[in-house]
Amino acid sequence: MKPRSLRWRLVGNLVLLQVVASLLALLGVIAIFGAVGRFVDEGGERTVQIIGRSIEHTADGKLVLGATSEVQRLLGAAPNLWFVVRNSQGYELRHGDVPPRYVALLRVLDGKERSALDLAESVGRPAARFERIDTDGGTVNVMVQAGAPLSLVDKFKWIATAYLVLVAHTPFVIRRGLAGTVATAAKAEHIDIDRLETRLPMTQVAAEIQPLVAAVNRAFDRLDEGYKRHERFLADAAHELRTPIATLRIQIESLPQNTRGKPRLLRATTRLATLAEQLLDLQRLTREPASIDSVDLRLVCERVVGDLAPLVIMNGCSIAVDAPDSVRVRADVTSIERAVANLIQNAIEHGGEGCEIRVGVYPPATIEVSDSGPGIPEDQRGRIVEPFYRLRARGAGLGLHLVSEVARIHQGRLEIGSSDLGGASMRLVLATITS
Amino acid sequence: LKILVVEDDSDLAQALASALHDHSMVVDIASSLREAMNLAVDADHDILIVDRGLPDGDGLALIEFLRRSGRSTPALVLTAMGEVTERVRSLDRGADDYLAKPFSIDELMARIRALARRPVVRAQQISVAGRLRFDHESRQFQVGDKPLALTRRELLVLETLLLSTGRTVFRQRLLERIYGDADDIRSNSLDAHVSRVRSKLEQSGAGVEIHAIRGVGYLLKTSA
Numbered sequence: 001m002k003p004r005s006l007r008w009r010l011v012g013n014l015v016l017l018q019v020v021a022s023l024l025a026l027l028g029v030i031a032i033f034g035a036v037g038r039f040v041d042e043g044g045e046r047t048v049q050i051i052g053r054s055i056e057h058t059a060d061g062k063l064v065l066g067a068t069s070e071v072q073r074l075l076g077a078a079p080n081l082w083f084v085v086r087n088s089q090g091y092e093l094r095h096g097d098v099p100p101r102y103v104a105l106l107r108v109l110d111g112k113e114r115s116a117l118d119l120a121e122s123v124g125r126p127a128a129r130f131e132r133i134d135t136d137g138g139t140v141n142v143m144v145q146a147g148a149p150l151s152l153v154d155k156f157k158w159i160a161t162a163y164l165v166l167v168a169h170t171p172f173v174i175r176r177g178l179a180g181t182v183a184t185a186a187k188a189e190h191i192d193i194d195r196l197e198t199r200l201p202m203t204q205v206a207a208e209i210q211p212l213v214a215a216v217n218r219a220f221d222r223l224d225e226g227y228k229r230h231e232r233f234l235a236d237a238a239h240e241l242r243t244p245i246a247t248l249r250i251q252i253e254s255l256p257q258n259t260r261g262k263p264r265l266l267r268a269t270t271r272l273a274t275l276a277e278q279l280l281d282l283q284r285l286t287r288e289p290a291s292i293d294s295v296d297l298r299l300v301c302e303r304v305v306g307d308l309a310p311l312v313i314m315n316g317c318s319i320a321v322d323a324p325d326s327v328r329v330r331a332d333v334t335s336i337e338r339a340v341a342n343l344i345q346n347a348i349e350h351g352g353e354g355c356e357i358r359v360g361v362y363p364p365a366t367i368e369v370s371d372s373g374p375g376i377p378e379d380q381r382g383r384i385v386e387p388f389y390r391l392r393a394r395g396a397g398l399g400l401h402l403v404s405e406v407a408r409i410h411q412g413r414l415e416i417g418s419s420d421l422g423g424a425s426m427r428l429v430l431a432t433i434t435s
Numbered sequence: 436l437k438i439l440v441v442e443d444d445s446d447l448a449q450a451l452a453s454a455l456h457d458h459s460m461v462v463d464i465a466s467s468l469r470e471a472m473n474l475a476v477d478a479d480h481d482i483l484i485v486d487r488g489l490p491d492g493d494g495l496a497l498i499e500f501l502r503r504s505g506r507s508t509p510a511l512v513l514t515a516m517g518e519v520t521e522r523v524r525s526l527d528r529g530a531d532d533y534l535a536k537p538f539s540i541d542e543l544m545a546r547i548r549a550l551a552r553r554p555v556v557r558a559q560q561i562s563v564a565g566r567l568r569f570d571h572e573s574r575q576f577q578v579g580d581k582p583l584a585l586t587r588r589e590l591l592v593l594e595t596l597l598l599s600t601g602r603t604v605f606r607q608r609l610l611e612r613i614y615g616d617a618d619d620i621r622s623n624s625l626d627a628h629v630s631r632v633r634s635k636l637e638q639s640g641a642g643v644e645i646h647a648i649r650g651v652g653y654l655l656k657t658s659a
């Protein structure tokens with residue numbers, strides 16, 4: 001099930017709250033205004049505008065009231081409304097029961113722009129409004145009774161506009177509020193088994209979310225500690241294996257030359273020793289940061305081949321280095337050495353008696369170990385780098401897994417294919433930051 | 436040759452001792468730093484084989500102690516494979532060579548021979564591999580009782596390979612041995628020398644083989 005978005009939940013709830021609260025407030029206002037009878041055009045400003053817009057001039061200079069919908073609504077809502085309109089020619093249009101003193105006053109006010117009038121001396125609310133209005137047929141003087149009922153649209157359109165602006169901005173406000181949390185989540189994406197020391201920053205999140213982040217960080221601390229303990233244990237275990245393996249090996253070698261099974265015992269000891277080394281190497285790779293330096297891959301390969309040549313020969317194989325040129329790259333020399341050694345050991349293991357092994361170094365940054373053995377079936381090439389994956393009932397052990405880890409920390413890759421020698425080809429392709 | 440083995444694991448120490456004994460060497464065993472210091476001061480050993488992790492300290496402390504007291508007894512340190520910095524540290528602190536656990540006896544013997552060759556000790560005047568013997572004094576090779584006829588450069592090739600039996604000798608090192616600093620280093624003539632030595636060894640039934648590691652160097656090994 002897709003989890004519900006906090007942001008849109010907040011937006012939804014807030015908008016709902018705003019709608020309900022505003023409606024309640026609106027209804028309250030309408031009720032109060034209705035109750036005290038002030039839900040009207042108190043100053044008469046709206047009424048003057050409506051009348052002014054509706055005035056039409058006949059051809060002979062008389063004034064008539066157009067039958068616009070707003071006039072009809074106004075007259076329908078206020079049947080007792082009076083007003084009087086007068087143009088510059090002295091024509092007058094009267095509606096309703098116009099008090100005579102206001103008619104007289106209109107003539108007096110001819111030169112004024114606008115005015116609120118109260119001849120009855122009522123408190124707070126003017127009784128009538130006078131205004132000069134420009135129409136198509138010239139300027140007219142309009143006087144209307146104040147206090148006509150207002151439509152809801154007129155009264156509340158500004159409130160409604162403000163309210164819509166508020167609602168429309170709610171998602172953005174919430175997004176800004178959540179931005180720190182999103183940034184923290186992005187940081188969490190960078191936590192990996194190789195970067196266990198990364199912690200989520202506390203500064204970017206709100207106080208309410210900080211306990212969660214702190215708890216997650218503490219959980220990371222505990223996992224980190226447990227992981228390191230686990231790593232140390234593995235490294236110590238592998239380290240402790242070395243001495244008994246060395247003892248075993250010396251004892252077996254000291255057996256008389258014609259002892260039955262001596263070569264097999266030696267091979268088994270060698271595999272045991274290799275496995276212990278691979279375990280240690282893997283721990284080293286994950287524990288220690290790579291120390292990147294300028295490395296000549298040709299030199300590394302020559303050195304490793306020199307080291308391993310006795311083992312190759314003991315297993316009845318032959319080995320050669322094909323490195324036309326120096327190839328300098330930036331890399332961690334120890335892990336490259338171990339990767340090459342493991343590729344060669346793998347070739348010995350799988351190439352079988354009498355196999356040929358070739359270690360090639362090619363620009364920009366490739367080390368290729370090929371052999372003349374039976375090769376690796378295409379459908380197993382992806383899986384052979386898995387730890388302890390077994391090919392043809394012989395354990396590949398950790399060798400190729402180790403090599404692929406070395407490739408990974410160098411932003412490179414391990415390519416498994418077939419070689420022109422007839423067997424497998426393992427290409428360690430490093431990132432091409434040549435130096 | 437008298438050898439002091441400093442190793443706290445008694446199984447490994449015993450195995451080493453009996454293997455060295457089989458190669459006609461006299462062996463003392465010390466299982467702690469303190470014991471090793473006492474033994475090393477009293478007796479005159481030709482070679483020290485020192486493990487790093489001892490119950491009362493780092494084996495390198497023994498070597499430093501001896502060097503400070505003016506003893507240059509060659510020391511072979513048993514280290515972990517692949518840990519370059521550890522190797523370098525061992526050599527910096529006075530060790531002469533290192534060997535990664537687990538190691539083969541052939542490898543150990545090759546290192547001991549190499550160390551014993553140093554000017555400080557020349558106890559062993561004759562190096563042997565298979566039926567091949569080399570007398571350092573007379574600079575003569577023999578197969579069994581018969582002398583092996585070699586040119587000067589062939590002899591230098593075989594001597595270099597023999598002294599590193601079971602280990603790879605890099606081309607560059609062979610070239611330096613044969614030609615010294617001379618200008619006429621001809622890399623391809625090395626292969627010709629080696630192939631002549633190889634056929635002479637084969638004809639005389641020396642019981643050793645020279646393996647070529649193309650692009651790297653050569654390796655001499657007793658025939659199985």
